[in-house]
Amino acid sequence: MLLLRGEKLPTNDKWILYVLCGVHNYPSAEHLEGHSFAGRLSKEETSLLVDMSKSMVRPKEILVTLKQRDAFNATTMKTIYNARHRHRVVQRTGRSQMQQLLRQLSIQNYVEWHRCDDREMVANLFWAHRISLELLRAFPHVLIRDCIYKTNRYRLILLEIVGVTSTNFTFSVSFAYLGHEREDNYTWALGVLRTVMENTAFPNVFITNRELALMKGISKVLHIATNLLCRWHISKNVLMKCKNVFEMKDK
Known part of the structure; x- marks a missing residue:
């Protein structure tokens, strides 16, 4: 040794x-x-x-x-x-994870809104970059919504709202962490979006999948917009529902 x-x-x-x-x-x-x-x-x-x-x-x-x-x-x-x-x-430096997140959003020039539950814990969080909001004011006519599920530690829903320019390019408008897929949560997020749009013209078209809670929230907050279903989701559902029928005919 x-x-x-x-x-x-x-x-x-x-x-x-x-x-x-x-x-x-x-x-x-x-x-x-x-x-x-x-x-x-x-x-x-x-x-x-x-x-x-x-x-x-x-x-x-x-x-x-x-x-x-x-x-x-x-x-x-x-x-x-x-x-x-x-x-x-x-x-x-002694801040909680949520305090650090809110601080970083402020430092990186994001605007944010959040609301708490009965336990005074953040339940929903909405954020958007100021440059994205400027693009939204220039191209407010068509908005696309998409949700990402169960990809973060806290199993929260990430709602992303995307805009479309006049040259058919897309850009991220805003993001929101939501506690549940409920009409109240979607209504809150869309209400914040309507607030940040200020004097901007409301969107004419809002494209979603067939999320009934979200569709009800759109009808309440952005009632002027026409709600269209996403073609990709429609094709996916048709393939899923009709695949067995075509397999039976082939046999």
């Missing part, structure tokens, strides 16, 4: 290392992968990790980038996750 002892010199900050037993009872490691000291990040690597994390780069891709820059890099995924977590803790 290798035994070492270090002593700090009283006259300066230097150390003396004494070898008490230089006999190894196990072979030395061929690779340093997994050793925390060997896999530590330098200041430059930590700075790169922070910048890539801000750009929503996945930890796996960050690790690949670090190893491409240094062939002898012994960093592991655990080191990457720990470094990201330490950075978030430092950035929050």
